[in-house]
Amino acid sequence: MRNQAASPASERRSEKVSSLVAREIVRDIAARGLGPGDTLEPESEMMQRYQVARASLREALRILEVHGLIRMKPGPGGGPVVSDVDSREFGRTMTLFLQAKGIRFSELVEARLIIEPLAARLAATRHDPADNDDLRRIVQEGLDAEGDAQWLAASNAFHAKVMSMAGNGLIDLFARALKDIFTERASSVYVARRRGHVRRTHAEIADAIIDGDADVAEELMRAHMEEYVRTVGRREPQLMGEIVDWR
The missing domain is CATH 1.10.10.10 (Winged helix-like DNA-binding domain superfamily/Winged helix DNA-binding domain)
Structure with a gap:
């Protein structure tokens, strides 16, 4: 046969x-x-x-x-x-290529340090004023949050809202995916420390965006992200040198 x-x-x-x-x-x-x-x-x-x-x-x-x-x-x-087009699914696919190319978390972080301040600038420049109340509500949820789960949800919602207000769907999707990849590995950071400072920083960034002050919004977001990276580096120093793995 x-x-x-x-x-x-x-x-x-x-x-x-x-x-x-x-x-x-x-x-x-x-x-x-x-x-x-x-x-x-x-x-x-x-x-x-x-x-x-x-x-x-x-x-x-x-x-x-x-x-x-x-x-x-x-x-x-x-x-x-x-299905809903989710940045997590996009990020999961991205990690396959990042691992194959040997991309390290330090490089991923560098990309976030470029993209998220730019997103804040764009949000201040071109956002729809109809989004202002929603941004204020998210900031207030962060101020009122009790417990780790509520705080993390409010913090993630703030960054997601800023990126969506940038008015560029590709930047929004890409920046969220990078954040999803990174925070999945460093989820404990900022849960218990300096929460009050981060809340105030989020409120200041939101005010700059709503006021249309692009320079201040970008500067504040960059300082916020740089501080976050330093905190991760202190608490999880091995992470930055690791290659992003496919999940």
């Missing part, structure tokens, strides 16, 4: 088809305005839409699932469901 195993060449062709179909699915999701929680068509309809065999379609969906763009809902009425 002839060996039915696929040759390396045919496997490469199959992978090529699945990659192309994955791109088509992403384009269709964007073109149709589908959002988190929306369900894609049943498998039989997708096979017809993309003119592809079941194996290649399933591999295409698996590619998107691995990258966090869809999730597979089990059971009757299940199937591929659009």
